[in-house]
Each structure stands twice: as C-alpha cells, then as structure tokens.
Amino acid sequence: MTPPRLAGARPRWCLALAGLVLLAACVGNGPSNDGPPVTDPPDSGSTVDGAGTPEAANLTASPDTVEVEGARADSAPSGTVPLPRDSLPAGDTLLPVPGHLRQPMFGVAVQATRGIPLLPASVDFIRRHRPLLRTAILWSDVETKYGEYGIPKKYDPVRALAREAGTKLSVILAYNHELFACAGGRFRRGVCIQGVASEENRDAFLRYVAFLVREMGSEVGLWEIWNEPNAGNFWRPEPNVEDYIALASATVDTIRAIDSTAVVVSAGTAAVDFSFVGDLIEAGLHRKVDAIGIHMNMFRPGSARVREHGEREERPLNEVMSRLENLHAQTGVRFAVTEFGFPLYSPSYRDDPLLANVSGALGSEQQDQLGRVFARVSASPAIHTILIFQLQDSRNRRNPLGATRGLVDGEGNSKPGMTSLATALADSVP
Numbered sequence: 001m002t003p004p005r006l007a008g009a010r011p012r013w014c015l016a017l018a019g020l021v022l023l024a025a026c027v028g029n030g031p032s033n034d035g036p037p038v039t040d041p042p043d044s045g046s047t048v049d050g051a052g053t054p055e056a057a058n059l060t061a062s063p064d065t066v067e068v069e070g071a072r073a074d075s076a077p078s079g080t081v082p083l084p085r086d087s088l089p090a091g092d093t094l095l096p097v098p099g100h101l102r103q104p105m106f107g108v109a110v111q112a113t114r115g116i117p118l119l120p121a122s123v124d125f126i127r128r129h130r131p132l133l134r135t136a137i138l139w140s141d142v143e144t145k146y147g148e149y150g151i152p153k154k155y156d157p158v159r160a161l162a163r164e165a166g167t168k169l170s171v172i173l174a175y176n177h178e179l180f181a182c183a184g185g186r187f188r189r190g191v192c193i194q195g196v197a198s199e200e201n202r203d204a205f206l207r208y209v210a211f212l213v214r215e216m217g218s219e220v221g222l223w224e225i226w227n228e229p230n231a232g233n234f235w236r237p238e239p240n241v242e243d244y245i246a247l248a249s250a251t252v253d254t255i256r257a258i259d260s261t262a263v264v265v266s267a268g269t270a271a272v273d274f275s276f277v278g279d280l281i282e283a284g285l286h287r288k289v290d291a292i293g294i295h296m297n298m299f300r301p302g303s304a305r306v307r308e309h310g311e312r313e314e315r316p317l318n319e320v321m322s323r324l325e326n327l328h329a330q331t332g333v334r335f336a337v338t339e340f341g342f343p344l345y346s347p348s349y350r351d352d353p354l355l356a357n358v359s360g361a362l363g364s365e366q367q368d369q370l371g372r373v374f375a376r377v378s379a380s381p382a383i384h385t386i387l388i389f390q391l392q393d394s395r396n397r398r399n400p401l402g403a404t405r406g407l408v409d410g411e412g413n414s415k416p417g418m419t420s421l422a423t424a425l426a427d428s429v430p
Helices: 012-029 054-058 120-129 153-165 199-219 241-258 274-282 317-331 347-351 369-378 416-428
Strands: 105-109 132-138 169-174 220-225 264-266 292-297 303-308 311-316 335-341 383-388
Touching: 105 120, 105 220, 120 153, 120 416, 132 153, 132 220, 153 169, 153 199, 169 199, 199 220, 199 241, 220 241, 220 335, 241 264, 241 274, 264 335, 274 292, 274 303, 274 317, 292 303, 303 317, 311 317, 317 369, 335 369, 369 383, 369 416
Parallel strands: 105 132, 105 383, 132 169, 169 220, 220 264, 264 292, 292 335, 335 383
Antiparallel strands: 303 311
8 A cells, every 4th residue: 555645745756866966966076085317218117206206216306406297387277186076077977986996906196296286187087087196105205304204295185185086095115215225315326325225224114114004004095115126216226126025025014014904016117027027926025915016108009118138128018918917827916007108208209100299189090099008908817007107297307308298288288198098997997
C-alpha cells in the first residue's frame, strides 16, 4: 500500500533533480586530504626546478638571479593560486581519479621551490585532472640551522592547492647541504668531497627525511629519494651506485618506520639508465621501494634517451619499453617515470620539422604526439608512475632557446600538448 503524500511534499522527479544537483556540487569540490659548475647534457632532464636544479643541488644560485617560470618575473600574474572555482567552464563534468589513486599514478612537476605562482591555465588543469604535484622540498630549506627544522612558507601555495584540488604531492627528498656535505658552503668540483656518501652526512639527511614524513606525510602521495643520482651535477663528488643504494635503502626504512603505508620510489635516473637500474635491481632495492625511478624525456616522438655501459643514445621507444617490460616480467620490478615529456634542451632540435614547435604552437597534424606516447607508456604493466616533466614553460639562463618544455607557455596559454594529454587522461578514467 502506498503511503499518502505528505502535505507540501514535492514530486519525486523534483526531489531526484535536487539530489543530483547536490551530488554534483559535492563532487565538484573534490575530496580533501588529511592533511653548474658541472652539467649533464642533454639527457639529464632536471635543469629547471620541477625536480630541482643543478643550481639548487649545488647551492650556487641566488634566488635573485634565477629566471622565473614562464615569462619575466615582473610579468608573472599575482594572486593566481587559488582561483575561484566558478572560473571553470559551466557544465564541466570531467572528474578524474586523483593522481595518487590512479594506476599508474599520474602527476606534473611544479616550481614550488622558488615560490613561483602557477598561471590560471595550470591551476585549471590541476583542478580538472587532479595530478600529483611534484616538487622538491630541499634539505637546505628545511634545516637552516643544525638540528632546527621547519617548512618555509614558500611551499604553502602548492600544499594548499593540492588540498583544495583533492590530490597530493610527489616530494623529492634532496639535495646536499652546505652545513654537512661540503667545505665552504659551495658545491663545486673538488670542494664537495663527501656529499651524502659518508655515514655521518647520510644520518643527517635521514633526520631531515624523518621530520618531513612526520610533518606532512598525510599530504604526500609519493616520496622520491633524490633525483638523477647517476648524473654528476646531482650526486657528489661523483655518481656511485653503491653509495646511492646505501642512501635509498636507509631512507625507505626511515619513511616506512614512521608511515608503513607510504609510497616510496627511488630517484629517477637521467635518461633510462639500464646499467644503473640493473645494479639497483641486482642489489634488491626494487623489493624495498614501490618502484625504480627513470626519466623518459624524449627528444623525438617514438624514441627515448638511454644510458648503458657509459654510452648515451636515443633508442626506439618500443624497444625501450620492451626491455622494461622484460625486466618487470623477470623480477617483478615496476618503474616510476618521474620525468616524462619533450624537454627540448638544445636549439638544434628546432631544426627537426616534427619538433620545431613542439614547445610552442604545435601543428594540428602533430597535436596527438604527447598524448599518444603517454598512452603507450602508461598502459604498460611495468609502469607504476608517470609524471610530466614540467607543467609550465621555464627559461634556462644558460640556454634560453632550449628550455621551454611545459604544457603551458610563458604567456599563460595552454599548448596543444595539454589538449592531447587531457584526452589521454580522460580516456584512462574508469
């Protein structure tokens, strides 16, 4: 028997419509979280912040002399983080899985170490796709005096944006510290003698790690242990795989002792360094971390930069992926591509007809390149994480013509590569 309608009750269709409106409003807000002196060309992906810079790694650059992300410092829009939610187009219904919950995990690098504001197009992309936000939180920023720790306010905007967008951070734990690792406070060849290779300096690094995990572990979806330890501009006095294994093993133990659920990956290698990666696997590091890090900054679609036995070359992407998948099948290792994209380091690549404008106005016939390659890599069972090298263009004062490689240009315009990537991301949403 149907109960009589209460006086003043609305029709069922009206109640259903109201429920849908309320649900859309709640979902739209998204869930909140608890919370160089020495250079390594051009396969080393991290010459501009995203992962940190050789200048940051070496502590030789002054914040007053570093070019800002995008255009000139005085042209960077202010008040861009956060943007009001009503700035999103009406009727937008793309509500993807947050980056830290995707398979594989997905993120983009941002310039938090220098407090550079994100442009509106970048914030819009973050709110739509909720990627992990990759940034280094530098040891030298956190421990400014012996044994005294704190997180500077310059990191607040990216932390707030991650919470507001309903995603988390991918934090790079790095780099050498002038208070511990080097004489004279300068990281130059012949001066930085030990780095974190010594047990004393490694223990000091672990105390910084423990502080960060306790202080902001709920905000972090991925911890990266260093960056490009196979490159001389990041690992001093020179790359040494045994020293890196000692640091990485101790670091993951420190993190997991505080947060047993933390996701931890080893540092991305400059290029896909099969020799370095092979040594990490042989030492069993892949059984301690969630994934082994590699960088896949491509110079031409369909290829990837490879290092092996001291040689560097570009190899067909399918060949590289096949080797990674074979390693996965043989050992169970998974790979975190902690830098992915087209960095365009050298102006000479602008002579390539395909890549001449890949960092700017990409031709319509080439717009699908980034998305297609991303789809190929991210679909592999061997891939645990894939992070876009940089969200916004940056300028490199040593090589200004070769430094643009983001999804948003210096004027704040979205590039075709962003459209291509957005399509691939939408296709991957369950």
